[in-house]
Amino acid sequence: MRLSQARGSGRTSPKFTEGFGSAPAQASCVQFRLVVRDASTLQVLQLYTCLDQIQYIEWSSDSLFILCAMYKRGIVQVWSLEQPDWHCKIDEGSAGLVASCWSPDGRHILNTTEFHLRITVWSLCTKSVSYIKYPKACQQGIAFTKDGRYMAVAERRDCKDFISIFVCSDWQLLRHFDTETQDLFGIEWAPNGCVLAAWDTCLEYKILLYSLDGRLLSTYRAYEWSLGIKSIAWSPSSQFLAIGSYDEKVRILNHVTWKKITEFEHPAxxxxxxxxxxxxxxxxxxxxxxxxxxxxxxxxxxxxxxxxxxxxxxxxxxxxxxxxxxxxxxxxxxxxxxxxxxxxxxxxxxxxxxxxxxxxxxxxxxxxxxxxxxxxxxxxxxxxxxxxxxxxxxxxxxxxxxxxxxxxxxxxxxxxxxxxxxxxxxxxxxxxxxxxxxxxxxxxxxxxxxxx
Incomplete structure (x- = not known):
């Protein structure tokens, strides 16, 4: 085992990729600077200076671009590893910025404005802009399928929860449906992209499973009148859904009937x-x-x-x-x-x-x-x-x-x-x-x- 250290003052947020030429690369940010290093030697490959203190960084799926989000100024800067002189700046202006992420194709950036008024989809290829209204402010409000074909967005309209499913190739709306939740807390696709899990706030134990076309496949409740779901995890094969609860138990659902097959307790x-x-x-x-x-x-x-x-x-x-x-x-x-x-x-x-x-x-x-x-x-x-x-x-x-x-x-x-x-x-x-x-x-x- 071999260890190497990198030190800096301020915020450090390493992320990894495998796409910089033939050698993997690693990026970290310190204050205004974005540092790209060789992941095997920690040798500095590129050094970029941003307009303000970097609060979030993320690699594109093909590892050719890095976005740096500066939420305080409502700005996102994008840097190219193949062309160090090329760069892109996205300014949300008075709308502000609270979150930013890549689309699965690595050529679109999704920015969420302040107060979750909208999600703005920016294209690096065509320089076009698309808008998605009423995104819900929740823990996990955006979810992409593993193959990158579809995106699900949690929405809140007229005091009611909805889910919209978009096709990522052209950002057209595929399905839009309401959910039987009091306060939708998060959504997550199964790895095979066939089932979407949506769960309610911790005040009510409820998890709903939807198909790609918006049909409700099943609803699961373990108990009532107590704190409910705290975490979930899909198995890599999509055969099991694990639900962690406030009652110190994990319940495992199967993908055939969506019923509980077992529960794991955590005794002292x-x-x-x-x-x-x-x-x-x-x-x-x-x-x-x-x-x-x-x-x-x-x-x-x-x-x-x-x-x-x-x-x-x-x-x-x-x-x-x-x-x-x-x-x-x-x-x-x-x-x-x-x-x-x-x-x-x-x-x-x-x-x-x-x-x-x-x-x-x-x-x-x-x-x-x-x-x-x-x-x-x-x-x-x-x-x-x-x-x-x-x-x-x-x-x-x-x-x-x-x-x-x-x-x-x-x-x-x-x-x-x-x-x-x-x-x-x-x-x-x-x-x-x-x-x-x-x-x-x-x-x-x-x-x-x-x-x-």
Whole structure:
């Protein structure tokens, strides 16, 4: 494993691509500057200066363009990697700007104006402009099919929720229908693009499944009169829909009848002897007396005061740290807030916010709990390797944790200073990932394992 660091003052937001010539590229922004680096060496390939502080960056699907959004000024700048002298500026003017994203073809930009009055579709090829009215201000109001052919938009008109489906090739309206929701919270397509999931606000447990032509296929409710859906995740095969709820359970729906086939609970005590519980433990490295010197070298001082983590297998039953939510505060820390299927459709990783230090890994083929990772700190983020069942976890310290069916390991990031990993992102190849801190990031390179 090899690690390289990039540091900067201000906001750092790395994203990855695989399309810059023959070498993958990586982009990050620091204040006014956009830096494009070679993802394997971190060598600077391009450096662009924007008109204001960059608040969001995104690669186009073919990795030939990068958009930089400056929400405070209502401006989006687009840069070309093939032609560094070419650039584009989109100014929303008095309408303002709150969100910006690429269309799947990488040649159109969708800007959402302030107060969600409209979505403006800008074409880089024809310089034409299209408008979509009444977009709803919700967590996930725009969803594209994986093949990039269709786009669904959540809308709010006359105090009622609607969904419009557009054809991305010409932005023509394909279907427009109302939804049986009180306050639509999000929409997401199945990976095969045949079914659209729409779920209601957390005050009502309701998820609706629509076909491409707008027909309501099924409605699912688990219970009433309590906080409902907190997160959802489609399996890569589109056969399963996992629903994380505030009652600390995950319910799995099947794609044939859209009925529940099982539910996964997250108890504070693991009693099943067939479940493997990996517990993170810290130990201080031993230093030989002969190596001590006064004053100590920088490397020796760092090793003296640092701690290393490893995993021990705990004997069941195991009691996990359980946090009772504060009932009189908004957005209580409770329920299943993170869900992710492995790329081979074999595993599901979850996090129950009531037990913040644990990651639960479920065997989807056997529909039972397989592994629990018990961390010393609260889990901040986890993400699957896009090429194999390997999960990366970070907990806000300077370590990254990797799990696969073969076992798990904790890796110390050997960087100077206080580097706290708050999120991580895999490269599309699965050979590297970015470990993101508040003001800097670190590239982690992994040796490729042969999958038999």
């Amino acid at each position: 005590t693991i009693a099943n002897t067939k479940t493997i519980v990996y517990k993170e433990v810290e130990k201080s490295p031993s230093v030989e007396t002969e190596r001590l010197s006064l004053p100590p070298t920088r490397a020796l001082a760092s090793s003296l005061f640092s701690t290393h983590s490893k995993y021990d297998i705990s004997q069941v039953p195991v009691s996990l740290q359980y946090i009772k939510p504060v009932a009189d505060r908004a957005n209580p820390k409770m329920g299943v807030g993170m869900l992710a299927f492995s790329p081979d459709n074999c595993f599901l990783a979850t996090k129950n916010d009531n037990i913040p230090n644990a990651v639960w890994i479920w065997d989807i083929q056997k529909l039972k709990l397989f592994v629990v990772l018990e961390q010393l700190c609260a889990v901040q983020s986890f993400q699957w390797d896009p090429r194999q069942p390997r999960l990366a976890v970070c907990t806000g310290n300077s370590k990254v944790y990797l799990w696969s069916p073969a076992g798990c390991v904790a890796v110390q990031v050997p960087l100077e200073g206080d580097f706290q990993i708050v999120s991580l992102s895999w490269h599309a190849s699965g050979d590297s990932m970015a470990l993101l801190g508040k003001d800097n990031f670190c590239m982690c390179y992994l040796e490729r394992e042969e999958i038999k």
